[in-house]
Amino acid sequence: MSERVKSISNPRLSLNILSPEDVHAIHRASLRVIESVGVRFPSPRALDIWRSHGAEVDPGSMVVRAPGRLIEEALQKAPPVYTLAARNSVLDLPLDGNHVYVGTDGCGVEVIDIHTGERRRSVLQDVENIARVADYLEEVAFHWVPVSAQDCPPESRGLHELLAIWKNSTKHVQTESIYSGREARAAAEMAAVLAGGKDALRRRPLLSIMECTVSPLGHDGGSLDAALVGAEYGLPVGFMSMASSASSAPATPAGNLVVANAEVLSGLALVELAYPGAPVFYAAAQTVMDLRTGAYTGGGPEDFLFGAASNRLADFYRVPLSMGSFATGAKEPNWQAGLENSLSTFMSSLAMSDMLLGVGLLSGSTVWSFVQMIMDCEIFGIIAKMMEGIAVNEETLAVEVIREVGPGGTFLTHGHTKRHLREIWQNSFLDRRPFSVWEKKRDGAPDWARDKAKSILETHRPAPLNPELEQELRRIISSIKP
Amino acid sequence: MKKEELFARIEKAIIEGRKSEAEDLAREAVKAKIDLTEVIEKGYVPGIQKVGDLWEKGDYFLPELITSAECMKAAMAVLQPELDKANIKTKTKGKVVIGTVEGDIHDIGKNLVASMLSANGFDVVDLGADVKLEKFIEKAEETKADFICLSALLTTTMLGQKKAIELLRQKNLYGKFKVLVGGAPANQKWAEEIGADGYAENAMLAVKLAKRLMGA
Numbered sequence: 001m002s003e004r005v006k007s008i009s010n011p012r013l014s015l016n017i018l019s020p021e022d023v024h025a026i027h028r029a030s031l032r033v034i035e036s037v038g039v040r041f042p043s044p045r046a047l048d049i050w051r052s053h054g055a056e057v058d059p060g061s062m063v064v065r066a067p068g069r070l071i072e073e074a075l076q077k078a079p080p081v082y083t084l085a086a087r088n089s090v091l092d093l094p095l096d097g098n099h100v101y102v103g104t105d106g107c108g109v110e111v112i113d114i115h116t117g118e119r120r121r122s123v124l125q126d127v128e129n130i131a132r133v134a135d136y137l138e139e140v141a142f143h144w145v146p147v148s149a150q151d152c153p154p155e156s157r158g159l160h161e162l163l164a165i166w167k168n169s170t171k172h173v174q175t176e177s178i179y180s181g182r183e184a185r186a187a188a189e190m191a192a193v194l195a196g197g198k199d200a201l202r203r204r205p206l207l208s209i210m211e212c213t214v215s216p217l218g219h220d221g222g223s224l225d226a227a228l229v230g231a232e233y234g235l236p237v238g239f240m241s242m243a244s245s246a247s248s249a250p251a252t253p254a255g256n257l258v259v260a261n262a263e264v265l266s267g268l269a270l271v272e273l274a275y276p277g278a279p280v281f282y283a284a285a286q287t288v289m290d291l292r293t294g295a296y297t298g299g300g301p302e303d304f305l306f307g308a309a310s311n312r313l314a315d316f317y318r319v320p321l322s323m324g325s326f327a328t329g330a331k332e333p334n335w336q337a338g339l340e341n342s343l344s345t346f347m348s349s350l351a352m353s354d355m356l357l358g359v360g361l362l363s364g365s366t367v368w369s370f371v372q373m374i375m376d377c378e379i380f381g382i383i384a385k386m387m388e389g390i391a392v393n394e395e396t397l398a399v400e401v402i403r404e405v406g407p408g409g410t411f412l413t414h415g416h417t418k419r420h421l422r423e424i425w426q427n428s429f430l431d432r433r434p435f436s437v438w439e440k441k442r443d444g445a446p447d448w449a450r451d452k453a454k455s456i457l458e459t460h461r462p463a464p465l466n467p468e469l470e471q472e473l474r475r476i477i478s479s480i481k482p
Numbered sequence: 483m484k485k486e487e488l489f490a491r492i493e494k495a496i497i498e499g500r501k502s503e504a505e506d507l508a509r510e511a512v513k514a515k516i517d518l519t520e521v522i523e524k525g526y527v528p529g530i531q532k533v534g535d536l537w538e539k540g541d542y543f544l545p546e547l548i549t550s551a552e553c554m555k556a557a558m559a560v561l562q563p564e565l566d567k568a569n570i571k572t573k574t575k576g577k578v579v580i581g582t583v584e585g586d587i588h589d590i591g592k593n594l595v596a597s598m599l600s601a602n603g604f605d606v607v608d609l610g611a612d613v614k615l616e617k618f619i620e621k622a623e624e625t626k627a628d629f630i631c632l633s634a635l636l637t638t639t640m641l642g643q644k645k646a647i648e649l650l651r652q653k654n655l656y657g658k659f660k661v662l663v664g665g666a667p668a669n670q671k672w673a674e675e676i677g678a679d680g681y682a683e684n685a686m687l688a689v690k691l692a693k694r695l696m697g698a
Contacts (some may be wrong), residue, residue: 410593413549418499421545434683436670 003090005141005171006381008100008349012389015350017308023316026254030261031068033217038063039266040218043225045181049274066266074269077276080318084142084236085204087194088170088463092204093141095236095281095320095354100387102345102380104134104373105327105358106144107177111368114453119367122147126368127164130360133370133453135169136460139377142172144210144358147368156480158183162190162207163473167465174322174355176210176240181225184209186480188233190473202234209237210283210322213263215248224270231271231278238322239267240283245302247289253302253309260286260306261313268319281354282314285324298329298364299340304347311351323353326376327365333372333446337362341376346383356380370453371446378429385425396420428452485516489525492557496529497536499549501556508560518561519570530554530601537686547686548594551601574605576696579622579659580631581609583642588635591665594685595631602689604629615646622659629692632678634665643668644676660695664688 018026033039041047042062051057055066084093093101111122114129126147134140145161152160158178165173178184187207195201209230211223219239230237241260243249249256268280286306290297297303307323314321325344330336348356359380360373390396401416411417429445431438438444483491488511495503504526511521533550536542565572578599582592589611600606607625609617622630634640643663650656660679663672673681680695682688 410590412545413499413552417545418549421543434687436683 003088004138005091005093005101006138006384007093007141008352008384008387009098011349011352011387012391013350013387015308015347017305017351018312023312026257026261026313027316029258030265031071033258033262034066034071034266035068036065037217037262038065039262040064040214041224041266041270042219042221045228046219046221046224046270049228049270053273064266066269070273071265071269074272074276075265075317075319077272077278078268078280078317078319079277082236082279082320083204084172084174084208085195085206086142086170086172087166087206089204091141091171093172097315097320097352097354099354100349100352100356100384101141101354102139102356102377103142103144103174103358104130104140104146105361105365106146108147108361108366108368109150110366111147112362112371114370114450114457121150122368123151124149124160124164127161128168129457130368130370130373131165131168132460132462133373133456135171135462136456137374137377139380140171140359142174142355143169145173145175145177146358146360148177153482155482156183156186156477159186159190159477159480162187163470163477166190166194166473167470168462170463172206172208174208174210176212178209178226179211179220180222181229183480184226184229186476188229188235190476191235192233193469193472193476198233205235205279207235208281209235210281211237211239211267213239213241213243213260213267215241215243215263216259217262219263219267224267227267227271228274231275231280234278236279236281237271238281238283239264240285240322240324242285242287242324244286244296245288246291247294249286251288253305256286256288256302256306257309257313260284260310265317268317281320281322282310282317283322284310285327285357286310296329296364298327299336299344301343304343307344307348307353308351311348311353314353320354322355322357323348325349325353325356326359326379327357327361328372329364331363331367333362333369333375333449337372338375338379342379342383345379346386349383349387371449374449374452375429375445378427381428382425483510483514485520488514488516489521489528492521492525493529493532496526496550496553496557497532499546499553501549501553504553504557505560508557512561512564518565518568519572522558522561522572526554526557527603534602534686544594548597551597554601555597573603575603576628576692577605577607577625578629578631578692579607579609579618579625579627580629580633581613581618582611582633582635583639583646584612584614585642586634586636586639587611588665589633591635591685592631592633595633595664595682595688598685598689599631599692602693604689604692615642615649618646619649619653619655623655627659628696629662630659631662631664631688634663634668637667640665640667640672643672643678647677662688662691 050064081096130146191207192198192201227237241263243260245256249259288302325348326341328337328340359376596608632643662680663678682691
């Protein structure tokens, strides 16, 4: 395992997706929606916070209508730059607007078993195995809970999942599978044990918390409470909208952005009102429903546009973005998976989204595949290389080299070639072999990716978790009763 | 310098693709009157073999492979006159006449094959590009070649490979030389169809094929 994470930084590529006027228009429309339509906050604690800051609260429907100024002032308290800490500080992730990091996707409910190839319900051991492979891969910078530990009790499942990851990796963990204040408090206490106390955790948040909104224009009560507890401990918290055009959002992409933005902004503003200066992030994975069946699609041109547009909005609010990319709707690692995951990730990267979620899931983020995970990492490698763009200087223009080689000569053996050839991207899974070799073997990327995952699982030994600390974490988990 | 140290430095110079060093060390070996066959067998050959291994493992890329092959060639050019003077015959893996067939000026692939064959101990006569078919046969007869290697990049010029074999049949020379074909439009099936002895997808496979056909 390399003691580094691969990220995109200092990009030479950029993208114009929304003009400043467009961004302002979306911002104003979102505030109008929050002010006059309102957003539902089904949590007594959240409603109290809104009420005490002068927002209009309807106790029956639990819809909050807040003045745009209140939202804007609250968001200004959010820190624009902070770091997601890792247990191994070499693997810390500065969210400074100049890095794109990839996490594992989550939270799947089934796994394609790497040994049998069969699809089955996910269990705790899967979370451990995936975390171990993710710990090894330099393309994976941080973890989401990749699949649900369905053999663990529901009330503490999210905590078992965290422990499973911490046992197998020293990278930062962002949980998206904790939905109650009680569980969030236990998770934060666990993180504090690992960090060496609550103050240490505040300085070095080893854990961040991502909660989903309930589109259109709503939040989940438990999720709100969990986010508020996270902020209390200084853990970065974010709200993710998965607004789906034509069902939970308007059919028009701009309208979808308004709904999603109103949800995310109102959630982040709540956190800043309760804990001014708390680190927060914007999160989004908007999509379009399947027009024939209403199903979640997990890919398509509108999704790819949302990926880039959301970062423009997050930039406008000066908060980091955690963006849904990859997450193909394909059922196996195939043409569709390659296409969707490449385009979504490229668009999000062009906009320099801080966190991309994530590698490894098929079928609209429901089925884990180690093969897909490894191949997604190669996609990220290609995109990271493209984002470097083309460096133009004396050395790279190489006029003297061209003069030395001359018409009809070869650059193959020139020292300049030797100097630069290792800057050229190298494939691990793209098949560039002669046809005849392929014809004999009839194998390809999925076979090689499976072999690689198996070998990582067999050989990678992550830095062990101190047994006493593990004991302490288990004690916290067992304190959660149904 | 001890013999063993010289061999080790030669091997390193080849692996790292340092041409002037590979040549200088050849001169040093001549000056020190070390057995030149031993210099080749224990210095240069292990070097180029290691380069091949590194390429097979994926650690080395083609530019490095060919650079090392060119170093080998340059060093051999220093040693050859001395070997001739001393009347020492070096073991050759086989004699090869190679070129791109008439009407076709593409020679990048052919050059790679020539370099790799030469670096791996074959005696290579490179006729260049756009070579008349008769010329291949004349040269092969003259040098008592084991192989005629015909390169072509175009579907139109590829027919030259077929005509060359027909020409060999007309002259009752078919079977006297092993004919290898290569180039983007060629494949194993084409080789069989026209009665060639072999086809390889790339320069490294061409070396393997030639060695196999020589029974090495």
